[in-house]
Amino acid sequence: MPLRRDEALVLARYPFRERDLVVVLLGRAAGQLRVVARRARSMRGSQATATEPLAHVRVSYFERAGSELATLDEAEVIRSAFDLASRPSAWAAGQVVAELALVYCQPGQRNEPAFRLVERCVACLLGGHEPAAVVGYAELWFLRLGGVFPELDRCGVCGAALPAGSRWFDRVEKRFVCAEHRPTGGASRISAAGVVWLQRASRLPLEQVGEAPPEDVAGWLAALREGFTEREVKSWRYLRLLLKEGGA
Numbered sequence: 001m002p003l004r005r006d007e008a009l010v011l012a013r014y015p016f017r018e019r020d021l022v023v024v025l026l027g028r029a030a031g032q033l034r035v036v037a038r039r040a041r042s043m044r045g046s047q048a049t050a051t052e053p054l055a056h057v058r059v060s061y062f063e064r065a066g067s068e069l070a071t072l073d074e075a076e077v078i079r080s081a082f083d084l085a086s087r088p089s090a091w092a093a094g095q096v097v098a099e100l101a102l103v104y105c106q107p108g109q110r111n112e113p114a115f116r117l118v119e120r121c122v123a124c125l126l127g128g129h130e131p132a133a134v135v136g137y138a139e140l141w142f143l144r145l146g147g148v149f150p151e152l153d154r155c156g157v158c159g160a161a162l163p164a165g166s167r168w169f170d171r172v173e174k175r176f177v178c179a180e181h182r183p184t185g186g187a188s189r190i191s192a193a194g195v196v197w198l199q200r201a202s203r204l205p206l207e208q209v210g211e212a213p214p215e216d217v218a219g220w221l222a223a224l225r226e227g228f229t230e231r232e233v234k235s236w237r238y239l240r241l242l243l244k245e246g247g248a
């Protein structure tokens with residue numbers, strides 16, 4: 001059983017057997033990874049903190065031949081995300097980001113850009129960043145990293161530069177189009193404010209994108225992701241409720 005070491009983010013955990021936990025990690029080197037933490041359900045102190053959702057940890061684990069589950073050896077906390085628990089929308093936004101990582105990152109496939117994205121999102125949430133901005137940014141960047149984010153500033157048919165202002169998105173071909181190539185049906189309009197948000201979030205670090213995406217863009221990003229991953233992100237519903245209530 002080879003011992004491996006990695007830096008990782010805790011995406012989820014669930015009870016396993018009588019006293020164990022399965023911890024789902026996003027490793028900087030290993031990608032998505034499931035480890036069994038033995039007797040973790042009665043664990044206290046720093047070892048328990050190291051399996052909390054969104055914690056940034058240093059881990060060592062034993063890989064087992066022929067098994068999807070590795071066995072956790074040691075986990076040391078680099079940064080806990082426990083402070084988010086007192087802020088429901090920030091906590092819920094963190095859950096959405098973790099669920100997006102689960103949907104996009106394949107087990108056993110190195111995906112360091114995704115690791116860095118999730119790490120930045122959690123750091124910004126801990127720093128008091130607007131939760132809806134963080135989630136919108138994560139939606140956009142997971143699409144970009146997945147190679148399925150459409151060219152924003154050129155028509156997908158003729159390549160003409162699209163003028164500033166609102167633009168049309170062909171939902172069937174999944175591309176932005178100029179006025180001439182706008183299909184008669186199946187096109188969505190993205191507002192001018194939405195286009196500016198998408199341009200800014202595509203170009204700038206999350207720290208500089210403090211505002212939530214306009215409603216039309218948030219819905220458009222979610223539809224694009226659902227079309228690509230064919231999965232619903234369940235924690236989104238809870239976050240949407242919290243954001244509507246205005247609870248921060």
Ligand SMILES: [Zn+2]
Binds near residue numbers: 157177
């Ligand atoms: Zn065109």
